[in-house]
Amino acid sequence: MKMPAMLSRRDDATGVDGPAPLRSERAAELVPQARLSGPMPWVIAIMVALTAIAAAGALSLRNAGSAAQAELSGGVTVQIVEADPAARARQAEAAAATLASTSGVVAVRLVPQSEIDALIEPWLGEGTAAAGAGAGDDSIPVPALIEARLAGKLTPARIADLRQRLAGVAPAARVDAQAGWLRPVFAAIGSLELLALALIALLGFATAAAVLLAARTALGTNRDTIEIVHLLGGTDAQIARIFQRSITFDAAGGGAVGLALATLTIVVLGRRFAGLGSGLVDGGSLDWLDWAGIALVPLAVIALAALTARLTVLRALRTML
Amino acid sequence: MTIDDADADVVQFDNVGLRYETGREILTDLSFTLYPGSFYFLTGASGAGKTSLLRLLYLAQRPSRGMIKMFGTDAITLPRERLPGFRRRLGVVFQDFRLVPHLSAFDNVALPLRVAGIAERDLLKPVRDMLEWVGLADRIGARPATLSGGEQQRVAIARAVIGRPQMLVADEPTGNVDPEMAVKLLRLFEALNRLGTTVVVATHDVHLLKKVPDSLIMRLDRGRLSDPTGALRYPPRRAATT
Numbered sequence: 001m002k003m004p005a006m007l008s009r010r011d012d013a014t015g016v017d018g019p020a021p022l023r024s025e026r027a028a029e030l031v032p033q034a035r036l037s038g039p040m041p042w043v044i045a046i047m048v049a050l051t052a053i054a055a056a057g058a059l060s061l062r063n064a065g066s067a068a069q070a071e072l073s074g075g076v077t078v079q080i081v082e083a084d085p086a087a088r089a090r091q092a093e094a095a096a097a098t099l100a101s102t103s104g105v106v107a108v109r110l111v112p113q114s115e116i117d118a119l120i121e122p123w124l125g126e127g128t129a130a131a132g133a134g135a136g137d138d139s140i141p142v143p144a145l146i147e148a149r150l151a152g153k154l155t156p157a158r159i160a161d162l163r164q165r166l167a168g169v170a171p172a173a174r175v176d177a178q179a180g181w182l183r184p185v186f187a188a189i190g191s192l193e194l195l196a197l198a199l200i201a202l203l204g205f206a207t208a209a210a211v212l213l214a215a216r217t218a219l220g221t222n223r224d225t226i227e228i229v230h231l232l233g234g235t236d237a238q239i240a241r242i243f244q245r246s247i248t249f250d251a252a253g254g255g256a257v258g259l260a261l262a263t264l265t266i267v268v269l270g271r272r273f274a275g276l277g278s279g280l281v282d283g284g285s286l287d288w289l290d291w292a293g294i295a296l297v298p299l300a301v302i303a304l305a306a307l308t309a310r311l312t313v314l315r316a317l318r319t320m321l
Numbered sequence: 322m323t324i325d326d327a328d329a330d331v332v333q334f335d336n337v338g339l340r341y342e343t344g345r346e347i348l349t350d351l352s353f354t355l356y357p358g359s360f361y362f363l364t365g366a367s368g369a370g371k372t373s374l375l376r377l378l379y380l381a382q383r384p385s386r387g388m389i390k391m392f393g394t395d396a397i398t399l400p401r402e403r404l405p406g407f408r409r410r411l412g413v414v415f416q417d418f419r420l421v422p423h424l425s426a427f428d429n430v431a432l433p434l435r436v437a438g439i440a441e442r443d444l445l446k447p448v449r450d451m452l453e454w455v456g457l458a459d460r461i462g463a464r465p466a467t468l469s470g471g472e473q474q475r476v477a478i479a480r481a482v483i484g485r486p487q488m489l490v491a492d493e494p495t496g497n498v499d500p501e502m503a504v505k506l507l508r509l510f511e512a513l514n515r516l517g518t519t520v521v522v523a524t525h526d527v528h529l530l531k532k533v534p535d536s537l538i539m540r541l542d543r544g545r546l547s548d549p550t551g552a553l554r555y556p557p558r559r560a561a562t563t
Contacts, residue, residue, distance in 0.1 A: 225421050231381055232480075233409030234436045235402075321383065321404070 040214050040247070041254035044301060047207045048258025049265070051200055052297040056266045058196035059290040065189040068182060074106075074154050075178035076162065078146040082172035085141070091170035092144035098169050099148045102162070111145035143174075154179070207301055208308045211251075215243060215312040230320060240313040244306050251305035255298030262294065330393065331355045331488050331519045332378060337387030339373055347373045348544045351387070353553045355488070355521065360514045362530050363523040365541035371523040372416060372492055374541065378521060379413045379490045380404055392487070409437055412486030412518075414494045418477040420465040426452060426476045427461045433484045451479045454509070456502070470497040478506055488519040495529060507532050 078095055082088035092110060100108045117126075120142060150158065154177050166173040179186075219226065226239055270285065286294075332355040339348040348370045355361060365371050376382040377389065380396065389396040391407060399407065412433075420429045427448055434444040452461055455475040465473050474497045481489060489510065495503035503526075511533060514520045521539075522529075530536060540547045548554055 224419070227381075228419050228421060229432070229436060230405075231379060231408060231413060232433045232436050233405045233407075233411075235405045238436065318401070321381065321401070 040210070041250045041257070043210050044207065044251050044254030044305065045258040045261065047203050047210070048255045048298045048301050049261040051203045051207075051301065052259060052262030052294050053265055054196045054199045054203065055294055055297055056262070056286065056290070058193050058200070059286060059293060061189050061193050061196065063285065063287075063290070065186055065193075069179065069186065072179040072182060074150045074152070076148045076150060076154070076159070077176050077178055078148065078162075078166065078170075079174045079176070080144040080146075080170055080172050081174055082143070083141045088141075088144050088172070091172055092146060095166050095170035095173050096146050098165055099146065099162070102165060104150050104152065104158070105148050106151045107147075107149040109147045111147060116142055116145060204301075204304060207304055211247060211305045211308040212312050215247065215309045216316065218243060218246075219313060219316050226317070227320065230317075236314055236317040239317060240310050243313045244310045247309040248302060248306045251302040252298075255302050258301075259295065259298045262297075266294070330390065331357050333388075333390040334377075335388040335390075337377065337384045337389060339370075339377065339382070340385045346385070346544060348377070348384070348541075351546050353539065353546060353548075355519055357487075357519055358514065358517050359519055360511070360533055360536040361519075361521045361539055362533070362536050363521055363539045363541065364525070364527070364530070367525075368543075369541040370544040371541055373544075375413075375490050375492050375521070375523055378488070379411050380408055409433070409484070410487040412481035412484065412489040414474075414477050414481045414489075414491035416492040416496070418465070418473045420473055420476055420480075422465050425462045425464055426457055426468065426472075429465070429476050430479045430483055433480060437484060447483060448479075451483050452476075455479050455506070471499065471502065474498055475502070475506070478509070482509060482513055485513065485516065486518060488521070489513060491520070491522045493524055494522060495524070495526065503529065504532060 078099070080088050080092045080095060082091055096108050096110045099105050124140060159175055159177055163173075163175045166175065229239055266286070274285070334351045334353050337348060337351040338346050340346045351374070363371050363374065373382070377384055380391070383397060391399075392410065394407075396407070421432065424432070430451055431444050431448045434448070449458070449461065452458055455478060457463075457472060457475055457479070460468060460472060463472075465476070468476065474494065478491070478494055481491065491510070494510075495506055498506065507529065510520050510522065524530075530538060537553065538549060539553060540549055546553075
């Protein structure tokens with residue numbers, strides 16, 4: 001009786017002492033149930049979409065805050081609060097001249113009366129502001145405005161110094177840092193940024209938890225197969241690699257879908273906000289670096305899923321002999 | 322190499338006992354040595370502990386007490402990471418076959434080679450030859466659920482021997498095949514045995530014992546090993562072919 005050829009040659013194939021690679025294409029077939037198909041890719045898609053949207057929100061808020069701060073930093077507004085139009089005009093001219101001659105002040109602009117009228121018109125109506133000497137008695141006195149920009153960081157000491165300089169030539173002058181008015185807005189933006197980051201962290205935990213549960217379920221379903229592979233000399237690393245590979249495929253599919261959903265949502269929302277025409281909102285637009293960061297979200301989720309699956313499977317396998 | 326070469330013992334049991342949790346001992350005071358190139362039949366009534374003993378042999382279970390040496394190494398204190406290397410030296414035919422249900426006959430037989438890292442191109446022919454030899458050339462792509470009990474058993478045997486193990490452990494390997502195939506499978510085990518593989522076959526079938534004249538008999542009775550012929554303690558001198 002002729003024996004199979006493998007029994008007549010000496011090739012100690014099974015004498016390998018240590019882990020060997022389980023060829024990946026075939027290995028994945030070992031535990032098909034471990035392909036965390038079914039709800040898993042969709043859970044990951046939702047997680048990726050929510051994380052990417054939260055990341056886009058955080059980046060957009062950061063951009064808006066940075067843009068507003070850059071625009072307002074160094075900006076100073078001087079109001080001449082004087083009821084007498086002639087005195088107000090005189091003090092405004094004097095204050096502008098003083099500011100222009102002050103070292104560290106890089107730009108000074110006396111806001112024209114027409115601009116001030118346009119600013120208050122929505123609230124007070126047309127022709128109500130006391131523009132100057134020719135205004136009627138029933139007109140409302142509106143302060144003159146001077147915008148100035150200082151080089152370098154605007155500190156309370158510099159503001160105090162400006163106040164002191166202006167006090168001599170324009171006693172009715174009030175000096176305010178422009179950024180100071182928006183401080184509560186910046187604080188709110190900062191809080192929203194933190195909220196978005198917390199949301200991203202929570203979604204990361206939720207993703208890890210979902211993968212952990214799915215990996216445990218898959219392990220339970222395939223326990224017999226895993227035991228056989230073990231008894232045939234399969235190592236923990238080989239078995240973990242099979243599960244890791246399966247979940248990486250699922251996570252990649254889910255990640256692609258999630259990123260597409262997130263991109264669509266971000267673009268639509270971006271257009272809606274752009275339609276508001278608000279300077280603060282315009283500053284929150286995303287640049288290519290931000291988009292690159294958002295594109296990293298699915299990659300991070302895939303890595304997190306693969307790592308979670310690997311650690312879960314390895315931990316479970318250690319309980320087997 | 323002769324069976325007197327103590328350094329080359331495949332398996333050495335010394336006062337081994339096994340109990341599951343807090344139950345009674347399933348195996349008690351087992352002391353024996355399995356020599357390279359020997360052929361053993363493990364017999365005993367149902368419930369005598371044959372499968373438990375085989376589980377100890379193929380490292381699926383650690384004993385509750387005693388000492389087990391495999392290939393000259395203490396298997397009790399063997400670190401878990403080193404177990405796969407030892408298991409790759411073993412071939413196991415399970416009583417319930419334990420084929421991977423969603424893999425074809427080919428993939429089931431190829432599994433030990435893939436686990437050992439053999440390239441696909443190198444395993445195609447050996448696996449096909451082996452399946453052809455056990456009479457399953459036409460069922461190469463069939464999944465276990467579509468195979469009869471006898472066919473599944475032959476796939477299980479092919480899987481156990483494909484890597485040419487140093488020790489083959491078979492639990493009732495001919496229980497589901499016809500007498501002609503049973504003899505054929507025994508010839509396969511003998512062929513492996515002649516190449517130096519130590520073979521341990523657990524069986525109820527007393528007729529099988531006569532078919533391998535040089536075989537040694539281990540008899541389990543309620544968890545205790547008897548050595549009716551003295552062959553375990555004083556094995557006949559026989560040179561194993563390598």
